[in-house]
Amino acid sequence: MKNKRVTLSFEMKEHNIVLRDAIRKYGISKKALTSIKFEGGNILVNGEEKTVRHMLEIGDVVTITFPNEKKSEGLVAEKGEFPILFEDDHLLILSKKAGISTIPSREHPNGTIANYVAGYLKESGLTSTVHIVTRLDKDTSGIICIAKHRHAHHLLSEMQKSRTIFRTYEAIVHGHLEEDDLTIDAPIGRKDGSIIERIITPDGKNAKTTVQVIRRFSIQGENISHVRLKLHTGRTHQIRVHMMSIGHPLIGDDLYGGSHLLIKRQALHAKELGFIHPFTNEVIQIQAVFPQDMNEILNKTY
Known part of the structure; x- marks a missing residue:
């Protein structure tokens, strides 16, 4: 499958704004901007490549293509099933069963959510590594949020720091x-x-x-x-x-x-995960089905 590049587009609602400042308003860090410039990405304004000093006007469409990400060394892509609760170009939210580790360890390098997601991204043709946003212990069940690219991971990490992910x-x-x-x-x-x-x-x-x-x-x-x-x-x-x-x-x-x-x-x-989507401003409110083993304990009381 042909590799998919991660892109971000936005239309200017103001005039006389320098491209560099507009990019920063969309949460792209100085480090990410350097990576875009020197590691194979590009920045287009109305389909033409421009420097970050370019002055933008109302209606200009800025398209940023991120460079390919280096795969995590030692992370083996595997085929595995996991219920997907939400997915778009930026995020993958899934439900994890108890007994499955989120990430590999030296003793258990295979059979984790990260292995399965790496396999899923590879099948999808996305040139990205696995970015775990919310991790769960092996024996905890429920929702895990994964960013599909480095920029989404950065924005969600900032949201975690500001406690706007619930x-x-x-x-x-x-x-x-x-x-x-x-x-x-x-x-x-x-x-x-x-x-x-x-x-x-x-x-x-x-x-x-x-x-x-x-x-x-x-x-x-x-x-x-x-x-x-x-x-x-x-x-x-x-x-x-x-x-x-x-x-x-x-x-x-x-x-x-x-x-x-x-x-x-x-x-x-x-059970639940809630936040404002950093790219679409959509309210994301996800719930994971209550697991059978915990339900059996509650049902013993009826």
Whole structure:
């Protein structure tokens, strides 16, 4: 299949604006502009190549073609299935099953979402590497957002920093929370001597989670709560650590104090993703179907 180049076009609504300034208004960084100029991209105004000092007028159409991206070394493109929840020229939003890693590791270089997406992009003819925007732990199910090119990744990363990407999770946790709504604002850092486990520590990075109780119930005498969680930051294991810190670890999360009696993985699902599309200004609101293993726990109570 012929390779597809990533392009971005926009029509000027103002006059007497220098091309360089107009480009920056569309979020293209100085680094990206240098890459476009020197690594095989181009910038056209009304179909003609122009320098960044060119003065634009109302109605001028600017078309930017990005250079081909270098593929990630060691990332093997594989064929694999994943439900696609949203897709356009810039974004790919999909649903991940529990038990599949988001990215490869030294021990497990194959069979990850990144491998499958690399294969999908290759089949589509897109000359891009895999840009993961929202990552999930191996045993967490739900929504993953992937940028199809470097510029989209840059814009979405900036949105994450400004906290304009909204992620909502649902979890099943041990015990009955006393409050219906609460906020956990506690810094998270790596536990000494571990490359995996995280803890609440004053030396950690700022982390904030809001929690809302959906339902309290019991199974065989054990109190359990179904909760909705909203991330305001995106630290590794944030929900798992925060819920453990208030005495309500996730069912199935044995790393952070949960039991495997009802489920063999942490009962955590990335349910919703919302943001304003950085290219179209469309409101994107995506939901992922609740997984069967978590539904079976909830159905035991009826």
